[in-house]
Amino acid sequence: MIKSLGYAAKHSFSRMKPLEFERAEAGPDEVQIDVLYCGVCHSDIHQVENDWSNTVYPCMPGHEVVGRVVAVGNGVTRHAVGDLVGVGCMIDSCRACEPCHEGDEHHCEGHNSWLATYNGPMKPAAMTDDGVNTYGADNTYGGYSNSLVVNEDFVLKIPSNIPIEAAAPILCAGVTTFSPLRHWGVKSGDKVGIVGLGGLGHMAVKLAVAMGADVTVFTTDKDKIEPAKALGASEVVIEGDKDAFRKLELSFDFILSTIPEKHKVDPFITLLKRNATYCACGALDQIPGYNNQELIMHRRSLAGSLIGSIKETQDVLDFCAEHHVAPDVQVIDIQDINDAYKKVKNEDVRFRYVIDMASLKREMEDA
Structure with a gap:
């Protein structure tokens, strides 16, 4: 197991605070990512505050993740140690339904829909008709953390000419x-x-x-x-x-x-x-x-329209690289996340906060 640290909310009314947890090590088709930057999406706030009535706590947001591959499973062929990669809103889907076969994983029609990068499946087992949880876990922890472990099929390549911190919001926004x-x-x-x-x-x-x-x-x-x-x-x-x-x-x-x-x-x-x-x-x-x-x-x-497919996510990264498009970002420390949430709700940001996860590493070193 990988000892990890992130920021999470334990209730809809609580502040984001440090949370120690463990991630399973990379399986045969998975990569382990050292998180460098993570965007702050308005949906993070909706999830933390349970505005959509589907939040599983503790809730550790983050689905605009850019990081470096530090380990790969023995079956991985798409990514290598040292690669700069991204993870968006999804980390898996059922792979068996018609939308998945047609490359529309974000419209997965399996029991639990697609597996969200955080807050578990789009439909937690308790909310499905038959109580089946396809993915074996009711919760997932996102990119407000020092590490991620993701199936290689749901990991994106970050073009070299996009600023690393600016690449993060492209993965969702x-x-x-x-x-x-x-x-x-x-x-x-x-x-x-x-x-x-x-x-x-x-x-x-x-x-x-x-x-x-x-x-x-x-x-x-x-x-x-x-x-x-x-x-x-x-x-x-x-x-x-x-x-x-x-x-x-x-x-x-x-x-x-x-x-x-x-x-x-x-x-x-x-x-x-x-x-x-x-x-x-x-x-x-x-x-x-x-x-x-x-x-x-x-x-x-x-x-x-709901987010986009994995192919579309890679396409927009490549489009942004080709046309020199990048979001306007303000980089913050993870310790400022609660204040950032207030400013997002008040529309006091131009136009996307991105967390420098080096601030979390400093917290780990000081602990």
Whole structure:
């Protein structure tokens, strides 16, 4: 067993604190990773606070992980000791269902859905119809720790020209926005709307601009107008500006919402062209009622998108390397994680916190 240390919450109302635990050593098809950096995702906060009613405690978040391979099983062929690698939202899936066979592991239809990097399977055994736990464990501990052990098929290669600390958010915020942009065929010349300008939203802007799209950002925060333009947006619209919305009716090829909470979609439906799509990738809450007539009259679509596949995650890493795209990050020590959570909730970060896990190693040395 590998003696490990991380930061975890023991209850929905508790602060993140150090937690000693053990990981099993790398099996034949697994790699052991020394964690160097880990991004702070808004979903980490949702999970810690049990906003989705599926959290298993202790909860040790972290699914934007960049590190160095320090050991490999005797069957590993894709990675070697010394490789710089990444781990995103998943560390396994059932491998047997139709989505898994088609390369959509993030839509796994096995008993427990895919195995999350932290907080166990997407559906813990107690929440399944038959109580079956495919993976043999009700909980997993994520990247707010000094080490990870992951099956090699779910480990990504980090291109050498992406700054190590900036690579971390690409593994969630990057693929979560890249996947719908590519799935709905965003291309050069398309008019694309991005709703929200946080960790996901700012990556969506950068990726859509790199794809050649004309990007408009929708935000409730006037302080984000200049940052949005600096990221490449050609226009910024303040939500609630009825005149601005009226002028944009029937003009968008695609709108992507990155807001992590429930919000009204009605104002955006009328902005879509005929056959165009509004896609939500940030919120897991119920969508408030909308006017279905507006969908029917112009054959518009409402859609959703969940993270992305392993292939898409590698694709977005390679795309970012090719187009020199990287998230804007603020590096913090693990000891500052509770304060960081407060600032994320208050939208006081530009645009993604990334934990330097060397701070955890110093804590281990001082213990």
